[in-house]
Amino acid sequence: MRESWFKRARAGLITAAVLALVFSLAPNVYNNSSLLFMMMTYIVLSQGLNLLYGFTGYLPFGYVGFFGTGAYATALLVMKLHLPIGLAIAAGPIASMIVALVLGPLLRLSGAYFSIANLAASQILFIVIGNPNLQDITGGPYGVKIDEVYNPTASYAAMVVLVVVVTLIATFFRRSRFGQGLKAMADDPVSAEMSAIPVVRMRLLAWLTSAAVAGLAGALYAWNLSVFYPDAVFTLEISVFAIVFALFGGVGTVLGPIIGAGLLYALYNAIGISEPQYFQLIYGVLIVGLVMFLPEGILSLLTRRGINVF
Amino acid sequence: MKLKQFRLAVAMAAAALTAAGAASAASAPSVIKIGTLYAGSGNFAVASQAQYKGLQFWAKRVNAEGGVYVKAFNKKIPVKIVAYDDQSSTSTATTLYNQLITQDKVDLVVSDFGSVLTSVAIPLAKEHKMLLIDPTGSSAGFFKEKTDYLADVSIPSSAVWPMPLAKFLEQEHIKKIGIIYGSNDFDGSQADTLKAEFKKIGVTPVFDHAVPTGERNYTVLLHSAAAAHPQALIELGYLPNDVAFLKSLKSSGLHFPFVFTIFPGQFKQLMEKNVGADALKYTYSYPAPPMIKYEKVNLGMNTDQFVTAWGKTHKGAEPNFVNAGGYNAGILMAKAMGTSPKFTQLGMHQALLDMSGKITTVVGAYKLSPTGAQLGQRLPIAQFQPQKDGSLKTVVVYPDSHKTGNAIYPSPAG
Amino acid sequence: MSSEPILTLTNVAKSFGGLQVLSDVNFELKPGEILGLVGPNGSGKTSVINLISGVHQPEAGSIRFDGAEIQRLTPHARVKLGINRSFQVPKCFISMSVRENIEVAAHFSGHNADIPAILDDIGLTGMEATPAASLTANQQKMLDLGRALATGPKLLLVDEIGAGLNPAELTGIADLLKRIAARGISMIVVEHLMEFLNKLTSRVIVLSAGKIIFEGSLEDASHDPEVVTAFFGGAA
């Protein structure tokens, strides 16, 4: 009755393979690897945000909180405990999942209340981690430095792997009963309960997955950057970019966030490097225009023509 | 998945790459490319643009003379500045430094103003084996190990800035001291130095408080400080902090016998415009060139020449210290290119080291350590003393070698 | 059929923000039985259904289903035990097709549902691929019912399914509910339309201001002075 798992996953496997190929070869063609790295980071973050927003309807405005938590967990474990970088990176998503568990009660809130409370929560993390009183523990506003493990090539490769992994997770969300259950919850949580869907548990699972993705992205970002200040990994701009990229491509799909992040981040650098202040204007207009005319993202232009978008 | 979908997936994923940009051309010896960043907005905008203007000023003058003399090619080559706006953001700066190095393939990288925006350039420069010319990033943390890829050229390491201040306070027997400082490398390392110096003479600050770098309202903090009754209140901040601090101090109606801030000594005109001469009177600061003059220089213009030349190209405006710092970075780079037998990063670094201790410029003595720190100039202490006509006179009160008058302490109230 | 009650409510009470919506509710339901639940607006009928289905939890009292206390269980756990409901305002998964609506419920409940049979029951055969969003309000009501049936319920709570239907449609629904009951599924039917209810059952409970004021046949209820006052007179 249902297609085999391979048939269902095929689009995702192909997408992941193409992304892996593109980003593995790209540095040979274009060697600002910081830019390529950032593009991958935003693909991962947009997709991670999509896992929550696209499938459950919860828009995490403070998504950057998980990113920053992952970055700091990794950096501090290297600095303070001198853990090998691999272990320290593994701790990134764990730390962000712990934060997500603590913030779990926010999922009781609906819609905009959730978003704004999540935003406040990310600000709290930022203020606490960047607090001068905690300088001895977190480095406070003076930031952290792990240049002894600085390795742009290896961290780049790790980010390629993360892009693949997050594409496969999104494929699972898109093509599995689990994902269908999440969609049902987003449509109507009460009816979903009445379809035997364990709403609270599944929502928490999506929340944790989404947080872990951001935490891992943050961990790799910390490794790649090796010197950073709290505002570099907690700036609201990161949430904003992830939201705009995902919305632009189209949430609830696998390709949407990839296309949104890829296109817009490239545009950002085309315009943003020379005239950054115009970019904010363009983003603003883009958001307003999308909500008013294309709330499902650019991929909905295809959907409307009856083309099934993966 | 249908074939159509597959094609779509491939095309969309590939779009990211195509859009990311075209390959860049290799650098030609027909022009020397100097890459730098400036902040069009944010915390560091004002100071950063001042430094950038100083660098541009240098480039314009050099090009008017047919370019910079490069010994390795034995000819003059015009200079081109490649600059991007990092909006005071370290993450944007990271991408942009990388852009300068990998895409624009600049010949030399000059970091943006201040320690925060310089910090991210240091590992990048090291990774790409590029010499980072650092005009104003002076955090003590940068200069801990020997390196070939970092040279602080225009201002002393911020850890040594407050030494004369500590000595002056000791000389004046001021023992009850309050410190308010921005929590960033620049201000934090100065606060650390001050506290360490005080400790040596058995003084513990009666008020010691860090504020966020973005702090704009000191009203409440000033009342808390006043409750500790310090004789001297020292505020270490960036330019916007000093503006806000002095404004809050004035509107609060509080009075302290001795008030010190960093930036009025570098941006006196701007400060007078922003906070009023009234708020500045009797306060102390580090007077920086061109406020203090270096007449005998052996590289570039001396202070008076610099002020005059600047005025000619800037509608009569007076340059500030950071303008001079940007200019100074330019002339030192030019000197390095003019003396290094090889046009390589290591060659130019060696040339910068070889010049150490032999050169005085518009910002004073130049002395580069093997860790990249600048040890040349020490900043004196000056007080802004009101004159009969209501103007403020910058009186250098310490050390004796620069002294132009006596400090008025305690400052009269009202 | 056993004579043990499948559902027992004992001293159930519920309030919202200080307003007592139900107090001291006691009744039983036998397997395969259809019970009518009537009462004026705001008398607490839907609250009873919400408490049994787990959308809300009672402050006091117990709810036993199939021999076990369930008042602390989550709604989805109760669905797995065999309780389901329809909603007064249909709550379909509007981003999904008709078939997916039913599939999701069947999958998560673990019930091996006969989907073509359910589609046939609810009159949506041939519309499997239609998006739920483009169904008429009545069709959405039927889909809501179909979703409930897909979980293989032993007890079905039906909330004002007749509202807005014409007489022919009402007869059809009544026949359907009777067919479902004949399969051994117990039912509580909340309804305003007495004629419709009359076709389904003879046993009704009348609620007024959160209390049971009558239990018995519909015929007797219409002569009960307290019921008449609750519906037509006195303070609303």
Place this chain on the structure above:
Amino acid sequence: MQALLEYAIVGGVLYGIFFGLVAVGLNLIFGVMRIINLAHGEFVILGGFGAYWVSHSLGLNPLWGLPLAALGAVVIGFPLYYAVVPGLQRSRDPEMLSFILFFGLAQIIDAIISLGFGPDQRSLPDEALGGGTISVLGQAFPDSWWVAAGVSVLAILGLWLYLTRTRLGFATRAIMANRDEAYATGISVDKVSAIAFIIGLALAGAAGVFVPYLQGSVGPGIGNSLTTTSFAILIIGSLGNPVGTLFGGLVFGVGSMLMQTFYASWSDLVPYVLLVVIVLVRPQGLFGKAVRHA
């Protein structure tokens, strides 16, 4: 110690009253239209830049920024309302979509301010609002703080009178209570809502006039913190009730000042912690009836 405590409390009351004004416009718009004006902070900033412009370019007293804010609210608010609000209210998820749309608007306003005024922080001359200090309990505060608090009380009182003593205000409250029923009773919902929208923006702009005094300066980029702080205050108070917002402002103001006085480096946490704790513990606010089942 006691002097500091008194200082923090008196300061907190003034600061809090002012923040009541900052938040009250957001409250009105949310109450009437059920849309979250995430560009609220930016409208406050616009008010601040209006006052700066009036003061620096026209050489007038910055208080002329108040009528300018009202005028600006009409000029911006009227077309903005009809361009986006009715459409949003017909959409499938007005609350969430409005949230995103107004966020985009915030970005646009921020960018326009940056392009038009440059990136610098702007401040206003103290002398314009007196320049001296007024003391209560021996604690001196700048005149500007007292003026700001006074104007805030008047504005909030005015809004309260409008809502309780005028026909339009009555209609506004009817819409807050139940939009559909208001339609049914023949209230011209769009017109009344548009007026409420304009009043909301005008109040935000009016608050902005005093931001350079109370916050030290005004500049692009502080919008987010103003919006979240307003949201916290709105939730502490209650929806739709201007007096509740004043109360919320006081809780925030006094809390904030106490923290600034005794644990200054943690004081930035105040609005965020208040917000998170209150939405979790008591989503209906400390000072109101339940308006939303979360």
